[in-house]
Amino acid sequence: MLKNKKDIFIKILTLVIITFSFLIALDEKGCEEDQSLVIISIIPGSSAEIAGMKPGDVIVSYNGKEVHCIKKLGMLKDEVETDSLEVVIKRDENITSFTIPKGIIGIYLKELLPDIEFEKDAVIVEEIGRLDWDTGESNSFIAALTRIAEYFGIQKDYTYLMGTSGAVFRIQFYEDWCPSAPDATVGFDCGTVAVKSINLNQKSIFDKEAKNKEKTQQKIMEAIDKKIPVIAIDLIEIPEWGLIVGYQKNGEELIVRTYFDRREGYDIAEKFPWSISIISEGKGEIDDAKNFKNSLKIAQELYETEKYKAYYSGIAAIEYWIKKIQEEKFESLDDEKFNDVMLTNAWIYERLADDRMFGAKYLKSFAIQFPQAEDDIIKLASIYKTENKLMTSAEKIAPYPFQIEKRDDWTDEMRDTQIEILTKVLEKEKEAYLIIKDINKKIQD
Numbered sequence: 001m002l003k004n005k006k007d008i009f010i011k012i013l014t015l016v017i018i019t020f021s022f023l024i025a026l027d028e029k030g031c032e033e034d035q036s037l038v039i040i041s042i043i044p045g046s047s048a049e050i051a052g053m054k055p056g057d058v059i060v061s062y063n064g065k066e067v068h069c070i071k072k073l074g075m076l077k078d079e080v081e082t083d084s085l086e087v088v089i090k091r092d093e094n095i096t097s098f099t100i101p102k103g104i105i106g107i108y109l110k111e112l113l114p115d116i117e118f119e120k121d122a123v124i125v126e127e128i129g130r131l132d133w134d135t136g137e138s139n140s141f142i143a144a145l146t147r148i149a150e151y152f153g154i155q156k157d158y159t160y161l162m163g164t165s166g167a168v169f170r171i172q173f174y175e176d177w178c179p180s181a182p183d184a185t186v187g188f189d190c191g192t193v194a195v196k197s198i199n200l201n202q203k204s205i206f207d208k209e210a211k212n213k214e215k216t217q218q219k220i221m222e223a224i225d226k227k228i229p230v231i232a233i234d235l236i237e238i239p240e241w242g243l244i245v246g247y248q249k250n251g252e253e254l255i256v257r258t259y260f261d262r263r264e265g266y267d268i269a270e271k272f273p274w275s276i277s278i279i280s281e282g283k284g285e286i287d288d289a290k291n292f293k294n295s296l297k298i299a300q301e302l303y304e305t306e307k308y309k310a311y312y313s314g315i316a317a318i319e320y321w322i323k324k325i326q327e328e329k330f331e332s333l334d335d336e337k338f339n340d341v342m343l344t345n346a347w348i349y350e351r352l353a354d355d356r357m358f359g360a361k362y363l364k365s366f367a368i369q370f371p372q373a374e375d376d377i378i379k380l381a382s383i384y385k386t387e388n389k390l391m392t393s394a395e396k397i398a399p400y401p402f403q404i405e406k407r408d409d410w411t412d413e414m415r416d417t418q419i420e421i422l423t424k425v426l427e428k429e430k431e432a433y434l435i436i437k438d439i440n441k442k443i444q445d
Contacts, residue, residue, distance in 0.1 A: 034114055037067060037073065037112075038109065038112050039054070039055055039056065039089075039107050040108050040109065041107070042054070043108075046107070047106055048107045051099070053089060059073070059089055059109075062076045062077070062087055063076055063079070063080055063085040063087075064085075077105075082102065083101060087100055112264060113262045115264060116263065119249055122248035123225060123248070124224075124246035125151070125245045125246060129257075131144065131243070131257050131258055133259055138350070138351060139162060139167055139355070140184075140242070141184035141185055141191045141231065142165060142167060142194055144242060146161055147229070147257065148231070148243070149200075151229065156198050159361050159362050160362070161194045161197065161198070162194075162359075163292075163366075164295050165190035165194035165298075166193055166298035167190040167194070167355060168356065168362050169302050169359060169436075170190060170302050170313070171313070171317045171348075172308070172311040172313055172317050173320050173321045174344075175310045175312075177324070177337075177340055177341045179348065181348055184241075185275075187308040188302060188311075193294075197291045198286055199282040200282050201279070201282050204275070204276065205275070206275045208275075210272065216272075220251070223278045224247055229244060229257075230244040230276050230277070231243060231244075231276065231278075232254075233276075234273050235256045236258045236271070237258075238260070240259050242259065243258070244269070244273070245266055253268055254272070256268070256269045289370075296436060296443065297440065300433075303432075304433075314429070315429055318425065321348070322423065322426070325422075328341065339401045342399065342404075345418075346399060346400040349391065349398040352391065356387045356391075360382070360384040363380055364381045370439075373438075373443050376438050376442070379435055380436065384432065387428050390424055393421075397418045397421070398414075398418050
């Protein structure tokens, strides 16, 4: 599903961040004069923080020249010949200028277009929450489902759905380097489990070749007409899950929420999705205890299953991952393959750390409800918290392509350190498996 995802993800990651003295300008569209270049966060100790820039500031000009997009900012940075320069920003309705040294700015940016002026025939589901990486919700399918749950008035958050779906217990690794492994819907399908756990119904349509586009489009419009948002993949930029929240021009334009929105409000899809899930309300009360028990059954299955189709699972996945790093001939890879490998490695590493963090939160929230296994549940949560700390203690040992200037910057020493950390994580995972088996003996009917 994800050869294109690998290629385009590298592009997006490169475009999103301006924290280094280099920028690979991959944006093919150029700058749009009506868009804004907004600071979404600032690196501690950077030139931007020292100067007094803040998240929400809009960059108006850089070194005396107007700037509306990341690509142009990168070009202007390369043109600077003086030791310092002026950056003009708009904060609320006020214009302020800062003098900063040339080089690294230390800011994370987002390009934003003006909000949509909807057509007269637009049909819109109102008040759907945003999807964004800075929410910490890196599992895009579960995050999209969380927004739908909120819309339906279901008081179950992202942590709950990550837990009940089994996603917090899962680690997968594809037979070759591919960043699809953490996707909720591949290998072991956590997405379907999450939907069922909150008593919702799901009808999925997969049409990779767009052979039935008109039929899919009609199903989307029917759902929106009923005021039901639709989970869909590959709407803007790369194949991540998002939400279709409306349509206009007789369905030719889809109104969306995605991780790559270019507007503060709803956005317009660039592409027609090749997979959708139409979620509808079900009946009955959500049984938290039943969901927790089921999630621990799933957890044990995930640890005991070596592979789901082409995806290694659990302990086998980490062992295979370590082996791939040890045996890969990095120096012989062409640049495209090298970037694929680096991206995959970084994404799976980051997601495992994130998922175990949410796993610890999920387990702690249920421990008191199962006094017969409370100590074991707390111990399992502690193991997952330790794994997260192990993986986040060493800075940038598993870098993304945009975080290095040249391929040699991802060194053998960094990979050796990662292997050491993953080996420690593997031992913790073995401990976790034994505890999960003990918990299941105590809580299952």
